[in-house]
Amino acid sequence: MLREARKKELKEKIFLQALQLFRDKGFEQVTVQEITATCGIGKGTFFNYFAKKEDILLYLGESQIELLQQSMEKHRNIDQPKKQILHVLDDLLHHFSSHSELMKLASMEIIKSASLAGKESKSVQQLHRQLASMINSAKQDGKLHSRWETDIIATAIVGVYFHTILSWTLLEAQYSTINESFRRQFDVVWEGIDHS
Structure with missing residues (x-):
C-alpha cells in the first residue's frame, strides 16, 4: 500500500x-x-x-476518475441524491481548482488536440456511468422521483459539470469559486430533474 x-x-x-x-x-x-x-x-x-x-495531459481525467470513486465511497451514506451528487462533484472541482492555472492549461491543450480529446472521452464516459449508477440507485430506493430516464439525467449533470470547467477555463470567472459556479447551475438543472 x-x-x-x-x-x-x-x-x-x-x-x-x-x-x-x-x-x-x-x-x-x-x-x-x-x-x-x-x-x-x-x-x-x-x-x-x-x-x-501527451499522456501527461490525460492524467487530468484519470486522476479525476480515481478521485470520483474515492468521493463516491466517502459520500455513499448521504440520503438525498442531490446532496450526494453535489458533494461528489464538489470534491472533483475542488481538486481541479487547487491548481487552477495548471489545470486550465491541461484542459486547453486537450481541447486543442483532437487525438487527446478522443482519448479523454473515456474519462467522461466513466464519469457518466458512475453518475448514472448513483441516480439509478436513488430511483430504486425511492429517493429520486423523476420523469426523466437515468441516462438523460446523468447526461445533463455531466453537461453542467463540463460546462463549468470549460467556462472557468476559457472565460473570466463570474463567481468567486468554480464550486459556486457549478452549484448555481446544478440547482437550476436539478429543479427540472426531481419531481418529489
Whole structure:
C-alpha cells in the first residue's frame, strides 16, 4: 500500500511539474528530458508512468476518475441524491481548482488536440456511468422521483459539470469559486430533474 501511495505521489509530481513547464515554455517546446531533469528522475522512470509527453495531459481525467470513486465511497451514506451528487462533484472541482492555472492549461491543450480529446472521452464516459449508477440507485430506493430516464439525467449533470470547467477555463470567472459556479447551475438543472 505504501509503495502504491509513493507511485501515485510521483505520478502526480511529474504531472504538476510538467504542466508548470508547459505553462512557462509552451507544450510543444518542452521535452521529456526537461521534464525528467525538473523532477529529478530518469527517462526510464518517466516512461513507467507515461508512454509519451501527451499522456501527461490525460492524467487530468484519470486522476479525476480515481478521485470520483474515492468521493463516491466517502459520500455513499448521504440520503438525498442531490446532496450526494453535489458533494461528489464538489470534491472533483475542488481538486481541479487547487491548481487552477495548471489545470486550465491541461484542459486547453486537450481541447486543442483532437487525438487527446478522443482519448479523454473515456474519462467522461466513466464519469457518466458512475453518475448514472448513483441516480439509478436513488430511483430504486425511492429517493429520486423523476420523469426523466437515468441516462438523460446523468447526461445533463455531466453537461453542467463540463460546462463549468470549460467556462472557468476559457472565460473570466463570474463567481468567486468554480464550486459556486457549478452549484448555481446544478440547482437550476436539478429543479427540472426531481419531481418529489
